[in-house]
Amino acid sequence: MKRKVLSIVMAGIMILGLGACGSSSSTTSTSSAAASTAQSTSSASAASSASAADTSAAESTASSSTSIPAVDPNTNGAEEITLWHYFDSSADAKAIVEKCNEYNKLQSKVHITPTYVSRTELMNQYTIGAVSGELPDIGMVDSPDMESYISLGVFEDVTDELGSWDELSNFYAGPLSSCKDASGKLYGLPQNSNCLCLAVNMDLLNKAGITDVPKSMDDFKKAVEATTDSANSVFGYAMCAISTEEGTFQLLPWIVATHDGTKSSLSDLTNANCDPGLDMLGSFVKNGNMSSECVNWTQADAYNQFCAGKAALAEVGTWHMATMSKDVNGTFNYKICLLPTGDSGTSSSTIGGENFGICTGCKDKAACVEFLKWFMSADQEAKWAVLAGKLPVRSDAKPEYTYEQDAFATFQDEMNYALARGPHAQWPTISEQLYTAAQKVLLQGTSASDALAAAWTVISPILQESPLPQQ
């Protein structure tokens, strides 16, 4: 009898346990825009310290707002168009709600309702939605992922609606190509662009006896070594090398760089010019110039290390400019320069950015196209770039940044040397091979040539079947 009771109790516990786990794993982190409006950013002081010569102009930054505005819930009988996004920093999360509210007031036909969904969850929802058909009307996606989702059938072909738009020629070719499939059909529009540059703590650099920002990989190596201060837990360099797309984003410039006058490319990872950057990063970890924790750091973590004064140099993105002045808070002077990944005077970077696509099964394709045309017009692009700390995707959009003007000019310059990831339907597999190779170099001391050769055995057949577009 006791055994019976015990068995029943145990079985009950098992069911409860399994049930509890099931519910937790199936819970989505989707939250409505209304909920996201409850988020508030910390009150930002307007100006940075006067002592920070390079940042003194940053009197009014994109982050000087205090809270995310509420989405107007009243549709006034207009057709509701759902828009899912993963903008989660104070600047862009605020900007997307403001823009949707602005558009809703401009016309009465449709009501755009933006909903924040965490990036990971949004990607899962797209994948599931590809089968179940439960998708929003308009969806945001990271540019290198767009081709995969086009292949999965998440986005609808809008070539007929947008292909003849006379303003399409004003979009930069790189970002626009990420909205197309291999046959050139268009599935949405790019919304913003960004790339990577080097942030330099000038106080630490000067203290180490170096007066100017590094302009070549050799200069950079010397600067990192000279600024490392183990006694005060200050690393010379911080970057993100995590095993996700974020890691690939930051590692790529060190693989595709110019050495001895020749630029390497992803089309041949066995080229010896792909190795010096990765080998140098490996030596940084080995010699204590860079924390091995970079393999677990997101880009935000690496940026925080820099702002806290725990890293003298760091790889940062355009979007960080919206908050850098506030986060550094005048504790040191900083400068933004081109990523010195190769020979003197050369640089390489990675293009990032978000696209908006019209999802399959969208309830009013024409209305969604009209919204995208307005949202990505030259005027709105310029305003967005200033509001959210991004770069426009159109050549005729002229943002008038009121903060970090020098830094944005540098980022704009860096775009000339920045590489787009893909577009390629199997980019996630290529990306996985790249960050895995880099982690082998950083953690196991494997030579870059061996690690990249191993990655190439997987990447090569993929590229033979479907090559990366020429850049």
Next chain:
Amino acid sequence: MKTQIRSRKDRECYPFILPAFIYLLVVVGYPIVYNFVLSFKNTNVKNLASGSSVFIGFQNYKELFTDPTFLLILRNTFIFTIACLAFQFTIGFLFALFFYKKFTFAGPIRGMILVSYMIPMSVTGLLGQNIFLNTGLINDLLSRIGITGPEWLTQTSTALIGVIIMNCWVGIPFNMLLLISGLSNVPQEVYESSSIDGATKVQQFFQITLPLMKDAIFAVLMLGFIYTFRAFDLMYIMTAGGPLNSTDVLATYSYTLSFTQYQFSKGSAVAVVLFLCLLIVGLFYLRLIVKGEEDT
């Protein structure tokens, strides 16, 4: 006559279990069967939308079992499960024996130990991430006694240990709770009579406690195995399976293949391997229950 009555009674019961049966068939049975079917196809990012995937037999399984990454992950899963089970059970049993004693504050302390079990796994993962930083709590404590701690979560040799420690922290109270309920089923008279016969505490433990708790111990180990083998959230939050797959387990790898790499069929094949491992353990557990009922 007796058999006829029983058979009629059985038939009368069928309509009552039908709703539950249909529910299980749709919610549990269908996804499992669909997953099995998917694992024998070549569904991926290129053919999901067109529906042009085809059956490729055991190709996905062949590729998995010749892939060093999968073999490493299979090894990780077993090491993680067995290590967690061993530590959770041993320490949980010691706690159960200790807190079964009636002393002042035994109840409140037992309750406090349960706190770690009540914390959501995602929070535990974030705690673990901070505790095992190179300059985190563990290494800080070690440095105070003159030991330089390892770079826990950034070295392939130590990352899994960090995850195992955090999982044990959660699992020990669970084991303790179940084993205490098992201990309460052991009659006190047996201990009293053995004391009169001169049995020592150690003899009582090995000759009375362990044999009489056999069923409870098996149940705890089986449940622990099932619960630990399919762990996902802890490593997903704490290390994302890295560095270099050193903390990847079958559940996280299946998720990565399906939702990051869009290799849906291969992800399903990994899930099938996970399912089969658990099915074997589950059948073993069910057999024990049935055998126990027959003995009774």
